[in-house]
Amino acid sequence: MSHLIVGPGAMGRLLALRLAERHPVTLFGRRSLSHRQTLTTPEGEHHHRSLEYLTPDSLDELDTSRLTAVHLVTKAYSAAAALSTVAPHLPSDTPLVLWQNGFDVQPRLTRQRQGPTLCATTTEGAYSNGDNSTVHAGHGRTWIGHLDGLHPELAAALADALTGAGLPAQAVDNIRIRLWHKLAVNAAINPLVARFRIPNGQLRDPALRPMVDAVIEEVEAIMAAAAIPPPPQGFPAMVWDVVAATADNRASMLQDILADRPTEHDAILMPLLHVARENGLEAPKLAALHHQLEARQRPGRA
Numbered sequence: 001m002s003h004l005i006v007g008p009g010a011m012g013r014l015l016a017l018r019l020a021e022r023h024p025v026t027l028f029g030r031r032s033l034s035h036r037q038t039l040t041t042p043e044g045e046h047h048h049r050s051l052e053y054l055t056p057d058s059l060d061e062l063d064t065s066r067l068t069a070v071h072l073v074t075k076a077y078s079a080a081a082a083l084s085t086v087a088p089h090l091p092s093d094t095p096l097v098l099w100q101n102g103f104d105v106q107p108r109l110t111r112q113r114q115g116p117t118l119c120a121t122t123t124e125g126a127y128s129n130g131d132n133s134t135v136h137a138g139h140g141r142t143w144i145g146h147l148d149g150l151h152p153e154l155a156a157a158l159a160d161a162l163t164g165a166g167l168p169a170q171a172v173d174n175i176r177i178r179l180w181h182k183l184a185v186n187a188a189i190n191p192l193v194a195r196f197r198i199p200n201g202q203l204r205d206p207a208l209r210p211m212v213d214a215v216i217e218e219v220e221a222i223m224a225a226a227a228i229p230p231p232p233q234g235f236p237a238m239v240w241d242v243v244a245a246t247a248d249n250r251a252s253m254l255q256d257i258l259a260d261r262p263t264e265h266d267a268i269l270m271p272l273l274h275v276a277r278e279n280g281l282e283a284p285k286l287a288a289l290h291h292q293l294e295a296r297q298r299p300g301r302a
C-alpha cells in the first residue's frame with residue numbers, strides 16, 4: 001500500500017511518519033520542509049526518518065502507479081484548494097480519505113468526486129515542535145468509513161494499515177454520526193477556549209461551566225433535529241469527559257488564534273446553525289460564537 005499525505009501539519013506528519021514504517025509514503029505541502037523528520041512518541045522515544053516530500057513545483061515526480069490512498073489532512077478551510085492542487089496529478093479513481101474537523105468538506109467532496117471518498121475522525125493527539133519535529137502527545141483511536149457506508153473493504157484495508165502502523169483504527173458504517181459527535185465536542189469546547197485563551201480543563205471553572213452547558217443544550221436540540229442519535233453517555237457527559245481527558249491541551253482553535261491563523265469556525269459551527277435555521281430552532285449562543293470568530297477573521301466586515 002502506498003500513501004500520499006496532503007498537509008504537513010502535526011496530524012499529517014504523524015500519519016506520514018507512522019505509515020512510513022511499513023508503507024511507501026509521500027508527504028505533500030505548499031512550502032518547503034526538511035525531508036528529515038523526528039517523531040516523539042507518547043512514551044518519549046525519538047524516531048528519526050527521511051520522508052519523500054513534494055511541493056507544487058515537484059508534484060510531477062509523484063509516482064501514482066501503486067498509490068492506494070490520498071489522505072487529505074489539511075484544515076477544513078484549505079481542504080478543497082489543496083485537493084485541487086494535487087487532483088490533476090492523480091488518476092480520478094484514486095481513493096481519498098478526508099481527515100477534517102466539522103461537517104463541511106465531507107459531504108461536498110464525497111458528492112463531487114468520482115473516486116471513493118472516505119472520512120476519518122481521530123482522537124490521536126499531536127502537535128508540531130517546529131517544522132521538523134512532531135510530538136505524538138497521546139494515543140487515541142481512529143474511525144474510518146464512507147458517508148453512505150460504501151466501500152467497506154477499502155475502509156477495512158485502510159483501518160488495517162493504520163492499525164499496523166501503530167494508530168489503532170476501525171472501519172465503521174456510521175462515520176456520519178461519529179463526525180457529528182466530534183463536531184458537538186468541538187463546538188462546545190473550541191470557540192470558548194479560543195475566546196478566553198485557556199486550556200480545555202479551565203472550562204470546568206464555576207464561572208465558565210454554565211456557558212459550556214448552555215452551548216451543549218443548543219447542540220443537543222440541533223442534533224435531535226438532525227436525527228443524530230446521542231452517544232450512549234449523552235452529549236453533556238461526552239463533552240465533559242473530553243474536557244477532563246484533554247484538560248491540559250490547548251485546543252486546535254486556540255492554537256490557530258495564538259498563531260494568527262484562520263480558525264475552523266465555519267466547518268464546525270455552520271452545519272449546526274444550518275440545521276437550526278432549517279428547523280426553526282433558536283441557537284443564540286452558537287450564533288454569537290460564530291459571529292465573534294468571523295469578526296476576528298474579517299475585521300473589515302465586522
Ligand code: KPL
Binds near residue numbers: 186200249253
Ligand atoms: O479536537 C479537539 C481540538 O482541539 O480541536 C479537542 C477535542 C477539543 C481537544 O483539544
